[in-house]
Amino acid sequence: MTYVISISNEKGGVAKTTTALSLGAALAENGKKILLIDLDPQANLTLATGLEPGKLERTISNVLLESEPLLNVACSTSIPNVDIVPANSSMEHTEQTLPVHINYTQRLRNMLRAAEPLPHQYVLIDCPPSLGAVTFNALMASHLLVIPTQAEYFSAYALRDMMTAIRQVRAQGNPALAYRILITMLDQRNRTHRDIREQLERTFGVGLFKTVIEIDTKLRESPILGLPITLYRPASRGALQYRSLAEELIQYVEANKEAA
Numbered sequence: 001m002t003y004v005i006s007i008s009n010e011k012g013g014v015a016k017t018t019t020a021l022s023l024g025a026a027l028a029e030n031g032k033k034i035l036l037i038d039l040d041p042q043a044n045l046t047l048a049t050g051l052e053p054g055k056l057e058r059t060i061s062n063v064l065l066e067s068e069p070l071l072n073v074a075c076s077t078s079i080p081n082v083d084i085v086p087a088n089s090s091m092e093h094t095e096q097t098l099p100v101h102i103n104y105t106q107r108l109r110n111m112l113r114a115a116e117p118l119p120h121q122y123v124l125i126d127c128p129p130s131l132g133a134v135t136f137n138a139l140m141a142s143h144l145l146v147i148p149t150q151a152e153y154f155s156a157y158a159l160r161d162m163m164t165a166i167r168q169v170r171a172q173g174n175p176a177l178a179y180r181i182l183i184t185m186l187d188q189r190n191r192t193h194r195d196i197r198e199q200l201e202r203t204f205g206v207g208l209f210k211t212v213i214e215i216d217t218k219l220r221e222s223p224i225l226g227l228p229i230t231l232y233r234p235a236s237r238g239a240l241q242y243r244s245l246a247e248e249l250i251q252y253v254e255a256n257k258e259a260a
């Protein structure tokens with residue numbers, strides 16, 4: 001069975017795309033075949049895999065608006081065992097026009113089902129930094145929502161809106177949607193970061209990944225070169241932490257297979 005994971009937070013700048021790219025690569029190192037789906041009109045994930053959004057003939061927009069088969073749009077990447085359904089700026093139009101379709105919140109879920117059985121064990125969806133029609137499509141299609149968040153006040157505060165969105169999605173047709181919060185860009189030397197991390201642990205408990213992603217300049221450099229951190233600097237702190245996250249995620253999925 002293919003396990004579908006959305007990576008979303010309406011607060012931007014929380015390492016959402018970095019997480020999609022590097023977690024996908026780390027999962028692939030564990031022998032998993034990965035399909036990335038870029039839903040962000042900025043197309044940063046598409047760029048980070050070495051594709052040029054402006055030169056693409058077909059994107060995820062064709063899947064959502066025209067029912068183009070998902071695998072017809074998927075592209076291979078230079079990352080072993082990782083494919084991507086890319087995006088470009090047409091996603092802005094998709095966000096605006098998607099709600100005119102009947103059952104528009106189900107479009108992505110239906111297209112994923114139509115593609116079954118997928119050759120991929122995991123689908124990782126990089127969502128735009130908003131809670132609009134496109135993001136709701138992703139959440140309706142997902143088994144798990146990963147919420148990257150910085151250990152900073154405004155980022156942590158945005159979790160309220162994410163919890164509201166989870167309740168709405170569960171009520172509207174995906175009652176089994178689970179979530180896990182991932183603390184990113186953590187500076188262990190920063191007292192505020194440490195305090196907010198402790199507060200998040202008290203508030204969300206097992207809803208937090210045990211793995212945290214600490215601040216690392218190599219994580220900022222790697223997407224520019226079209227590489228995940230695990231290939232760009234395999235021995236770096238960021239690479240080790242994303243590998244740890246992949247292992248923790250695999251254990252979680254194995255333990256919750258029946259619920260999926």
